[in-house]
Amino acid sequence: MTSQKIMIRDESETDIPAISAITLAAFQPLEISNHTEHFIIDALRAAGALSVSLVAEVDGRIVGHIAFSPVTMSDGSEGWYDLGPVSVLPDFQRQGIGKALINEGLERLKRMNAKGCCLVGHPEYYRQFGFVNTDALSYEGVPAEYFFVLPFGDSVPQGRVVFHEGFNAARP
Numbered sequence: 001m002t003s004q005k006i007m008i009r010d011e012s013e014t015d016i017p018a019i020s021a022i023t024l025a026a027f028q029p030l031e032i033s034n035h036t037e038h039f040i041i042d043a044l045r046a047a048g049a050l051s052v053s054l055v056a057e058v059d060g061r062i063v064g065h066i067a068f069s070p071v072t073m074s075d076g077s078e079g080w081y082d083l084g085p086v087s088v089l090p091d092f093q094r095q096g097i098g099k100a101l102i103n104e105g106l107e108r109l110k111r112m113n114a115k116g117c118c119l120v121g122h123p124e125y126y127r128q129f130g131f132v133n134t135d136a137l138s139y140e141g142v143p144a145e146y147f148f149v150l151p152f153g154d155s156v157p158q159g160r161v162v163f164h165e166g167f168n169a170a171r172p
Contacts, residue, residue: 004058004059005058006056006057006058006096006097006100007056007057007058008054008055008056008057008100008101008104009054009055009057010053010054010055011050011053011054011055011065015055015062015065016042016045018055018062019038019041019055019062019065019087020038020041020042022062022063022064022065022087022088022089023037023038023041023065023085023087024037024038025087025089025090026087026088026089026090026093027085027087037085037087039169040067040085040166040167040169041053041065041067041085042169043165043166043167043168043169044067044069044164044166044167046166047164047165047166049069049070049164049166050067050068050069051068051069051070051081051109051112052066052067052068052081052105052108052109052112053065053066053067053068054066054101054104054105054108056088056097056100056101058092058097063088063089063092063097064086064087064088064089064092064097064098064100064101065085065086065087065101066083066084066085066086066087066098066101066102066105067083067084067085067086068081068082068083068105068108068109068117069081069082069163069164069166070082070164071118071161071162071163071164072161072162073137073157073159073160073161073162074157074158074159074160074161074162075157075158075159077115077155077157078115079113079114079115079116080114080115080116080117080118080157080161081109081114081116081117081118082117082118082119082161082163082164082167083102083105083106083117083118083119083121084119084120084121086098086101086102088101099128099129102129103129106129106150109152110152114152115151115152115153115155116149116150116151116152116153116156117131117149117150117152118137118139118147118148118149118150118161119131119147119148120139120142120146120147120148121146121148122146123145123146126148127148129150130150131148131149131150132148132149132150133145133147133148133149134149134156136149136156136157136158136159137149137156137157137158137159137160137161138159138160138161139160139161139163140160140162147161
């Protein structure tokens with residue numbers, strides 16, 4: 001954990017260039033990335049689908065970002081969201097910033113009376129937040145071990161999850 005204080009706050013319009021730069025830097029070394037994450041965030045923002053968009057600051061510098069957007073469930077369940085992308089500048093990774101963003105974002109979803117959250121992510125990372133794999137839900141084209149859900153209540157929708165169309169964003 002970083003020795004500096006991490007401040008989590010809502011994004012502002014002036015943060016947008018920093019969010020794009022952070023997202024590019026965080027995903028650049030990842031072979032699994034198509035390097036379109038910053039375009040996805042821009043598309044979600046343009047569509048008004050960034051339900052929660054938070055930045056992390058250390059010493060007044062934006063070093064991380066997380067986005068949450070609504071998803072569609074094939075069974076008609078409402079109130080579910082997707083977590084992602086989440087990005088932290090490489091020099092600030094492994095210092096608790098991503099965890100702080102995720103925890104704060106999940107708390108905000110709960111305050112919005114969300115029913116749960118889902119994501120596509122690394123199998124070993126997201127379990128620490130309570131995310132689990134389930135046979136009840138699937139996300140087309142993604143192996144089950146990379147798709148996670150975190151219900152905020154007792155029920156998990158049945159069927160397929162469709163992320164917002166902003167996730168189809170590519171280079172403009």
